[in-house]
Amino acid sequence: MIVRFLQWLFNLNRSVNYYAYINSPAWKNIARRCKVKAGMRCKRCGKSGTFYSLHAHHVTYSRLGHERLSDLECLCAECHERVSR
Numbered sequence: 001m002i003v004r005f006l007q008w009l010f011n012l013n014r015s016v017n018y019y020a021y022i023n024s025p026a027w028k029n030i031a032r033r034c035k036v037k038a039g040m041r042c043k044r045c046g047k048s049g050t051f052y053s054l055h056a057h058h059v060t061y062s063r064l065g066h067e068r069l070s071d072l073e074c075l076c077a078e079c080h081e082r083v084s085r
């Protein structure tokens with residue numbers, strides 16, 4: 001019982017940290033660089049960021065908080081939804 005509670009607390013803490021990071025200037029900066037590097041287009045379907053919102057998708061979470069640009073892929077909302085499933 002206590003183990004399950006601690007696991008729950010650990011997961012809660014992890015997701016709180018994740019959401020804090022996703023809203024941080026550091027994340028916004030690298031996400032923007034990812035989109036600029038991709039030419040403001042979705043890497044999968046080529047939709048333009050002028051007409052569609054673009055997301056920086058984590059190819060890997062292994063460097064979460066200090067990602068390299070190669071850890072991210074610029075995707076439109078639709079392709080992001082597809083790869084996240």
Ligand SMILES: [Zn+2]
Pocket residue numbers: 042043044045046047075076077078079080
């Ligand atoms: Zn796309």
